Amino acid sequence: MSHPVSISVSDLSIRFPVYGVDAKSLKKHLARVTVGGRLGSSMAGATEVRALSKLNLELRAGDRLGxxxxxxxxxxxxxxxxxxxxxxxxGMIDIHGHIAALLDLGLGIDPSATGYDNIRLRGRIAGLSAKEIELKMDEIAEFTGLGPFLAMPVKTYSAGMQARLAFAAATAVEADVLLMDEWIAVGDADIQKLAHKRLLNLVERAGILVLASHDLDLLRLYCNKVMRLEGGVASPVTDIRKLAELMAA
Amino acid sequence: MDTATHMLRTGRRGPLFEVNMALRDVRASLQRIGLAWSLAKHDIVSRYRGSIIGPFWITLSMGLMVAGIGLLNARLFQVSLHDFIPFVAMGIVFFGVISGIVNEGCDTFVQAAGMLSQTSLPMFTFVWRTVFRNAINLAHNLVIIVAVLIYFGYWRTMNLPVAALGLVFLFVNAAWAGMLAAIASARFRDIPQIVISVMQFAMFMTPVFWLPARLGANHAFLLFNPFFHMLDAVRAPLMGQEVAPHTYSFLALMAVVGWALTFAVFTRTRRRIVHYL
Incomplete structure (x- = not known):
């Protein structure tokens, strides 16, 4: 079944159990069980943090949410x-489209493996078959701009080179929904340009971008909508041009 | 733009729904079984990267261990090398598979924390990864088993199907124990230490280094030792002996009960595992 790219979130609540050192110790847990009851609130297991409450969000193709x-x-x-x-x-999260999450660029990067091997591994994690990766390899390799360095272990790379590799590998899959936690902060002007190009490509293909950032100028540059989160409660999605008002509120 | 990929996540909708979601995780992991295989292969390759003989260190160190323990124990227990070396070789290798899956199982989710916290990969993918990694290890060690069996004249091709059946029983049972260890270790950081101690204890209580006949055939140590049954189901056929029917019923029952328990625990903890990490 095909369906246009969309994100639909309704009444989403996420509670975060915080398993402190106490809660992770089996001794404390068993002591609690054998003593037969809770010994006060400090022993009462995991504390819960409400990370998100009753969040609603509707995004359509072409939306870029900050x-x-x-x-x-x-x-x-x-x-x-x-x-x-x-x-x-x-609540519920309903997403149509291939999701690429660039939350941690280091995901699945093995420092002692070569650039090529890391592209393969990252591609497999992202859902490509081994064959598809080989077909795309030249394109990805060119995109990284790392040339002969790709045959060398990643641990020999500079931070910027690692970011290039990771970004290229992570976005190699034709993603419809791109999730980013902060813009790629490392690397020179080149990689910023590279990231910019890939992103425009995504936007042209009418995908969805969700970008979390503290940099308001950046959000103005890449996003057309914005949402403010405060203690797990979300503001309504508003036009990016009203960013100043939203921040003042 | 059209797309066929769809992700739906919801809050709890009753126990039946949770069971369905847990089953869906298993299904999804099987559909992408190639990923688990790639990860396992990558683990092995990166463990031996830069070494000259690479993964064949597995074979070499196992060979040394078999030779050493085989020669020494055969003398200590005054049994013939002809009987004892194949016995001990298979004991060490196949017990290694069980303890490998269970011990490394403790690390399964902890090691994959990065991937679990930002992708929708099925949890079971990582369990299969651990199982596959140990299967690759076993493949390297099979060289020793085959060599020893041929050298001491035990090789019978017709014994292989029965041994393969035993190996399936071994993997099916080790896999649930590994999965259970994975969940428990993510939640309680004492578990890996406990598991390692238990597995070590089990190795000495199980006829790996010593012949079960010395204890008397139907001793309780053997009858109720799951590790003995797992080993014997593979080892006995290759030694040209018959596997006791009791062993198969024990293993089958253990697989059913074990997987039911593991699946129940997984159903209950599935949503929480990523927060444990």
Whole structure:
């Protein structure tokens, strides 16, 4: 069944059990069980943090949503939920389209393997078959701009080169939904341009971008919509031109 | 733009729904079984990267161990090398598969924390990865088994299907134990230490280094030792002995009960595992 690219989130709540050192120790857990009851609140197992509550979000093809909010306001939690890693405690997430999450560029990067091997591994994680990767290899290799360095172990790369490799490999899959936690902060002007190009490509193909950032100028540059998160509660999605008002609110 | 990929995630909708979601995880992992294989292969390759004989260190160190323990114990217990070396070789190799899957199982989710917290990859993919990694290890060690069996004149091609059946029983049972260890270790950081101790203890309590006949055939140590049954189902046919019917019923029952328990635990914890990490 084919369906246009869309993200639909309704009444999404995610509670985060925080398993402290205490809760992770089997001794404490067993002591609690054998003593036969809770010994006060400090022993009562995991504390829960409400990371997101009753969040609603509708995005259509061509939407580029910026997420703003303080540290711990739930931006990353929302991105992880959209990537499918976190299960909702309540509510629903419904996404049509191939999702590429660039939350941590280091994902699946093995420093002692060569650039080529890392592209293969990253591609496999992203859902490509071994054959598809070989077909795309030249294109990805060219895109990284790393040339002969691709045959060398990644640990010999500079931070910028690693970011190039990771970005190229992670976006090699034709993604419809791109999730990014902060813009790629490392690398020179070249990689920024590279990332810019890939992103425009995505936008042209009418995909969806969700970008969390503290950089308002960046959000103005890439996004056409914005949502503010505050302690897990989301503002309505508004036009990017009203960013200043949203921040003042 | 049209697309066929669809992801739907919802909150809890009753126990039946949770069972369905857990089953869906298993199904999804089987559909992408190639990924688990690639990850396992990558693990082996990266473990031995830069070494000259690479993964054949597995074979070499196992060969040394078999030769050493075989020669020493055969003398200590005063049994003939002809009987004892093949016995001990298979004991060490196949017990290594079981303890490998269970011990490394403790790391399964912890090691994959990065991937689990930002992709929708099925949890079971990582369990299969651990199982496959140990299967690759076993493949390297089979060289020793084949060599020993041929050298001591035990090789009978017609014994292979029965041994293969035993190997299936071994993997099916080790896999659930590995999965259970994976979930428990993610939640409680004491579990890996406990598992390692238990597996070590089990190795000495199980006829790996010593002949079961010395204990008397129907000793409780053997009858109720799951590791003995797993080993014997593979080892006995290759030694030209018959596998006791009791062994098969024990293993089958253990597989059913074990997987039911593991699946129940997985159904309950599936949503939480990523938060444990």
């Amino acid at each position: 997420l703003i909010g303080h540290n711990g306001s739930g931006k990353t939690t929302l991105l992880r939920a959209l990537s499918g890693a976190y299960e909702p405690d309540e």
